[in-house]
Amino acid sequence: MxxxxxxxxxxxxxxxxxxxxxxxxxxxxxxxxxxxxxxxxxxxRQPEFTTTFADYLNRRVNSDRVSRGRKLLDQHEELLERVTRKTGVPAPYLVAFWGLETNFGSYxxxxxxxxxxxxxxxxxxxxxxxxxxxxxxxxxxxxxxxxxxxxxxxxxxxxxxxxxxxxxxxxxAVDGDGDGKRDLWNSLPDAMMSAGHFLQDLGWNGDYRWGREVLLPAEFDYSLADGRKLPLEQWRTLGVTDAFGNKLANEPIEAALVVPAGHRGPAFLAYKNFNVIMGWNRSEFYAIAVGHLADRI
Structure with missing residues (x-):
């Protein structure tokens, strides 16, 4: 060529x-x-399609990245709160996207x-x-x-x-610092406000999280992990609990079951915001990593 x-x-x-x-x-x-x-x-050979889920998640959500994310969450609290007020996207998610995309602007x-x-x-x-x-x-x-x-x-x-x-x-992309330019390289306000604006445009619902890790009962019917969305109440009836074995909250929200590593691996209930994250990157591995990193931050 x-x-x-x-x-x-x-x-x-x-x-x-x-x-x-x-x-x-x-x-x-x-x-x-x-x-x-x-x-x-x-x-x-893109990594979302050539590595296992466990390897992908462990490489991208580690203790160092969580620790640095927490420090930057505090350091840029005023900016991140301004973005959240304007777009409805909570600060930990903004920091999680930043961490996964460029290791917090380092590369x-x-x-x-x-x-x-x-x-x-x-x-x-x-x-x-x-x-x-x-x-x-x-x-x-x-x-x-x-x-x-x-x-x-x-x-x-x-x-x-x-x-x-x-x-x-x-x-x-938007001008977040008021200088008349959209500069995602040299202006963190532009970058964070643009990230929030993009997620808002994709349909982010600030009232709910991305989803959660769950435990499935023995003899669970894995054919339910086909993308269908069921009310949380129905997942509760099927014996699904949170990752600690507690009953799921009785919230009026639908969720889809995601098992990225098959029936022997972890399971997750994905809410609407999971699909919003997928609008940023069409990889289930990536969407789970963003949500998990945001939770830990």
Missing amino acids: ANRFPQCIERLERQAIEAGVSSQTAGEVLAGAEYLERVIELDR FGKMSVPSSLATLACDERRSQFFTEQLIAALRIVDEGAIPAEQMEGSWAGAMGHVQFMPTVFLRH
Whole structure:
């Protein structure tokens, strides 16, 4: 594919300009885009799909991350409370997303976002999706959020403290510090307010948690773990308890049973906010990790 990359870049430049990107931005940024073989390699082995649930959770929710999350929760209390008041998303969840996405801002990724997205847009596997992301990234450069040469992120083009994809940035990022720019790299207020705004737009319900770990009775019918949502009262009737063996709360809420490691592994009841987290990242492993980390923080 590398030998076809120059011709693909010419096509992408035309598409970007047709989509409303300035010809100057499209020409200058794409002229500097490079084909990155490493990006293709990483695209073929994403951790949510190549590791066990236990390994995934233990790597991402550990005592060090919990301890640091608690310290940052206190350190940024005023900012996080402001985000919660405005969006309804509790502070521990904001910190949990931050922790899982960039280890609390310690690593944004070192890949050139334009080069990564151009590489993936020229790959047949998900060309349409990444072409859309590339054009969105060029629009972000056009609006002056960040110079193209400073636009670094993950191999897939996710950017900033909370690793927004470019289309998510355009639709949901906000100016949280009042300087007139949406800067998810250098402004924590922008990043946290944008994260809360995104989750709010996805339908976050501030009255309830994400879900909870539960214990299932012997001889439980695992066919119920098929995505169906039942009232908590019905799960109680089926003998499901919380992780400590206590009866489930009698709340007017529906939940789906999730068993990410099969019938021998842990079980969880997922509430509506679990689906909201899945709107951020379509991985059950990720959604459980966010909820578990938020609980521990």
